[in-house]
Each structure stands twice: as structure tokens, then as C-alpha cells.
Amino acid sequence: MNCERGCAHPVADADALAGAPLAVRLLGEDWVLWRDEAGAPRAAPDRCPHRGARLSLGRVCDGMLECAYHGWRFDGEGRCTRIPALPGFTPPASHGLHRVALVEAHGLLWLQPDGAPPCLPAFEAEHDARLRKLNVGPYDVAASAPRVVENFLDLAHFGFVHEGWLGDRAHVELADYRVEPTPTGFVASGCRAWQPQSNRLSSEGSWVDYRYELTSPYTAVLTKLPEQQGGYRDEIALFVCPVDEEASRVWFRMALTDFDSSDEQIRAFQHTIFTQDQPVLESQRPKRLPLAGGEVHCAADRSSAAYRRFLRERDISFGVLP
Numbered sequence: 278m279n280c281e282r283g284c285a286h287p288v289a290d291a292d293a294l295a296g297a298p299l300a301v302r303l304l305g306e307d308w309v310l311w312r313d314e315a316g317a318p319r320a321a322p323d324r325c326p327h328r329g330a331r332l333s334l335g336r337v338c339d340g341m342l343e344c345a346y347h348g349w350r351f352d353g354e355g356r357c358t359r360i361p362a363l364p365g366f367t368p369p370a371s372h373g374l375h376r377v378a379l380v381e382a383h384g385l386l387w388l389q390p391d392g393a394p395p396c397l398p399a400f401e402a403e404h405d406a407r408l409r410k411l412n413v414g415p416y417d418v419a420a421s422a423p424r425v426v427e428n429f430l431d432l433a434h435f436g437f438v439h440e441g442w443l444g445d446r447a448h449v450e451l452a453d454y455r456v457e458p459t460p461t462g463f464v465a466s467g468c469r470a471w472q473p474q475s476n477r478l479s480s481e482g483s484w485v486d487y488r489y490e491l492t493s494p495y496t497a498v499l500t501k502l503p504e505q506q507g508g509y510r511d512e513i514a515l516f517v518c519p520v521d522e523e524a525s526r527v528w529f530r531m532a533l534t535d536f537d538s539s540d541e542q543i544r545a546f547q548h549t550i551f552t553q554d555q556p557v558l559e560s561q562r563p564k565r566l567p568l569a570g571g572e573v574h575c576a577a578d579r580s581s582a583a584y585r586r587f588l589r590e591r592d593i594s595f596g597v598l599p
């Protein structure tokens with residue numbers, strides 16, 4: 278099984294899927310989402326098996342997806358239950374949809390094109406009641422998913438791209454950090470950065486210890502432990518949907534100790550940071566991440582080298598140049 282098709286990817290906000298079908302794009306293909314009679318999210322290729330019309334143009338009736346062209350209906354299992362032109366006909370299994378796994382987690386819907394059950398990336402902080410959770414995004418970015426992930430794992434850009442926020446030109450030297458493999462990717466630990474404004478509430482600059490974990494080909498988790506925050510961790514998960522080879526949809530799942538700020542204030546802070554990254558990300562050429570040659574590296578790029586190695590070892594082909 279192709280590795281990127283055998284894991285679950287975020288495709289939409291869970292609350293964006295209500296009473297109507299929703300069209301999404303993942304791995305260069307069109308998919309339709311809907312909710313069945315019990316409210317469970319369902320997904321299938323966005324193409325009617327009858328004459329190829331887009332099913333997302335249709336509607337949902339009693340939890341069944343109805344095609345806009347000739348009104349064929351499909352239940353939550355993908356079975357064709359009704360062909361209006363032939364009321365007495367029982368459609369055979371071959372008239373059904375190829376339903377794929379779709380689950381709700383972290384406020385998002387996750388689609389897995391091949392195999393089941395869905396293989397979701399870990400985010401332990403989700404279950405920590407001391408942390409306040411909210412999502413920021415989605416951002417539609419004209420960059421490949423691996424470029425977005427690699428930027429998230431990159432420490433050496435803080436003093437330049439995020440000057441005055443996550444970094445400072447006077448403190449851009451990187452201490453040695455460790456990279457160790459895990460079953461789903463790797464962990465980079467011992468990362469330190471001087472941050473003038475490490476989060477919305479910080480009033481002065483501080484050293485911040487970082488830990489990064491790659492949790493699937495296109496997801497990663499950042500753990501921040503500022504010196505002044507005894508015992509608590511802020512965790513930010515990056516969830517990237519590989520929409521097309523050179524286009525991505527990006528969410529951040531925040532798990533924070535900050536219960537004082539409003540959702541809007543937290544989103545505004547994260548929005549400022551990501552919109553500093555976005556023009557750089559969209560400027561990178563080639564847009565697909567080159568896995569063998571074409572770019573030069575230095576010792577500070579250890580986590581990026583580990584990421585490229587991981588993608589090669591897993592035979593990831595979407596959004597990369599082999």
C-alpha cells in the first residue's frame with residue numbers, strides 16, 4: 278500500500294460538514310463528504326458510478342447521498358438504495374460507491390484513501406485537561422505539504438522570518454540539538470531559542486526550550502516549555518492536508534496553558550506567525566521537496582535532513598522530487 282494513502286489526512290473542519298455534501302480535495306483527488314442518518318461522517322470519491330457527475334453537487338436525504346443528475350441514492354455504507362427511473366429495481370452491489378474511512382478528531386475530519394481502520398497521528402496533549410484546545414486555520418498555501426512540514430521543524434529562521442516575535446537577530450546561533458528516530462518519524466530535542474514574544478501573553482523575551490516530533494508524513498507536534506511556565510507545556514500540532522502536489526491546506530491544533538486570552542486573540546497571534554512564514558514557503562523552488570540533491574545543507578539543518586530521510590525511507594511520493 279502506498280504510504281501516504283494508508284494514513285489519515287485532515288480534510289475539513291468537523292463543523293463544516295452538516296446537512297449538505299461537502300467537496301474536498303486530497304492527494305490530487307476529489308472526494309465527497311456527507312453525514313449519514315446517525316450523523317456519522319462518510320466519504321467517497323466525488324464521482325457518481327452512473328455517469329460520472331460530481332456527487333457533491335447533490336444533496337443529503339435521510340442520511341443518504343443523492344446524485345444531482347438522475348437522483349440515485351447511496352446510504353452510509355455506499356450501497357445504492359434507489360434508482361428513481363426504476364422504482365421496482367434492486368440495485369446490485371456494483372452500483373455502489375467505494376466508501377473510504379473518514380473519522381472526526383481534533384475538531385477536524387480525517388480521510389484515509391486506502392485501508393481501515395484510519396491511522397491517525399498521535400497528539401497526547403489532546404487528553405490533557407490542563408491545556409486549552411483550539412484550532413487555527415485552515416490556511417490554503419501554494420506550497421507542497423513537505424515544504425510546510427519542513428518549515429515547521431526549522432529553527433534557524435526564527436530570527437529572520439519572525440524577528441521581534443519568535444526570534445531575534447542578536448540570538449540566531451543554534452545550540453546542538455538531538456534527533457532520534459521513533460516508529461512514526463523522529464523527535465528533535467534540546468532545541469533552544471531566544472524569543473522576544475514566544476506567545477501572546479509573554480511580556481518580555483525568554484529562552485524557550487523546544488521539542489519537535491514528526492508524527493506522520495505530513496503532521497508534527499511542537500512542545501514549548503518557556504522557563505517561566507513551571508510544569509506546564511504548550512503544544513502546537515501542525516496538521517497539513519496534501520491537497521495537490523504543490524498545494525496544501527494547513528491547520529494548527531493549539532493546546533495551551535493560556536486560559537485568559539480569547540479565541541480571537543490566540544488566533545490573531547498564530548495568524549501573525551504563520552503569515553510571516555507563508556510568503557517564504559510559497560516562494561520556495563522547486564515547490565516539491567527535493568529528496569536527493571538540488572539543495573545544500575548545514576549542521577543546523579539536522580531535523581530537516583531527518584525529515585527528508587524519513588520521506589525517502591517511507592517511499593513518500595506526493596509533494597516531493599525523488
Ligand code: FES
Nearest residue numbers: 325327328344347
Ligand atoms: Fe449520478 Fe446519473 S450520474 S445518478
Ligand code: FE
Nearest residue numbers: 428438439554
Ligand atoms: Fe516559522
